[in-house]
Amino acid sequence: EVQLVESGGALVLPGGSLRLSCSASGFTFSSYAMHWVRQAPGKGLQYVSTITSNGGITYYADSVKGRFTVSRDNSMDTLYLHMSSLRPNDTAVYFCAGGSGSYVYWGQGTLVTVSS
Amino acid sequence: EIVLTQSPGTLSLSPGEGATLSCRASQSLSSRYLAWYQQRPGQAPRLVIFGASNRAPGIPDRFSGSGSGTDYTLTISRLEPEDFAVYYCQQYVTSVRTFGPGTKVDVK
Numbered sequence: 001e002v003q004l005v006e007s008g009g010a011l012v013l014p015g016g017s018l019r020l021s022c023s024a025s026g027f028t029f030s031s032y033a034m035h036w037v038r039q040a041p042g043k044g045l046q047y048v049s050t051i052t053s054n055g056g057i058t059y060y061a062d063s064v065k066g067r068f069t070v071s072r073d074n075s076m077d078t079l080y081l082h083m084s085s086l087r088p089n090d091t092a093v094y095f096c097a098g099g100s101g102s103y104v105y106w107g108q109g110t111l112v113t114v115s116s
Numbered sequence: 117e118i119v120l121t122q123s124p125g126t127l128s129l130s131p132g133e134g135a136t137l138s139c140r141a142s143q144s145l146s147s148r149y150l151a152w153y154q155q156r157p158g159q160a161p162r163l164v165i166f167g168a169s170n171r172a173p174g175i176p177d178r179f180s181g182s183g184s185g186t187d188y189t190l191t192i193s194r195l196e197p198e199d200f201a202v203y204y205c206q207q208y209v210t211s212v213r214t215f216g217p218g219t220k221v222d223v224k
Contacts, residue, residue: 045215059211101208102151102166
């Protein structure tokens with residue numbers, strides 16, 4: 001059974017930092033591009049970031065570029081998102097997703113709240 | 117950035133009725149790199165259609181996708197209770213993928 005399990009969500013002060021993790025199982029993690037997608041409370045899905053299967057190339061939405069860094073450890077089947085200079089409008093559930101085209105696999109999400 | 121618009125914003129229908137959801141892209145999507153996702157309340161999204169018209173594994177055949185260029189459609193032939201949800205389209209032509217704002221299908 002395919003599983004993606006996110007962790008690391010928390011309440012953080014504006015300007016703070018946080019690292020999210022996504023642990024994968026049930027599929028060949030190293031063969032797939034991986035992605036982060038977020039959803040603000042009551043809002044739609046927003047693309048955040050992508051990392052290629054070998055970690056060599058990364059992409060970011062303009063809204064997070066320069067503040068967020070995506071990485072992966074294929075030996076540990078784990079995806080990461082390091083977030084810094086957090087803003088209140090970064091408040092959202094963050095989902096990890098896997099797929100080299102469309103997003104075949106999804107985690108259940110982890111909540112990040114940026115508030116003073 | 118490719119912008120996706122979806123219509124209608126909300127579709128109010130009864131179980132057993134058919135649903136037609138639209139997604140329009142700001143520029144043509146080569147190779148029809150368009151996907152549809154279903155999201156039920158409190159759940160993660162689930163892939164329904166990829167490549168504009170291919171059903172994902174486990175998706176019932178009452179779901180179908182069509183379209184090309186800038187205009188795409190998701191059709192649900194006979195709504196079952198579990199189909200009432202929000203549906204998002206997504207383009208994966210560009211490395212920075214984008215989602216549409218969603219269409220909510222709710223019970224009339």
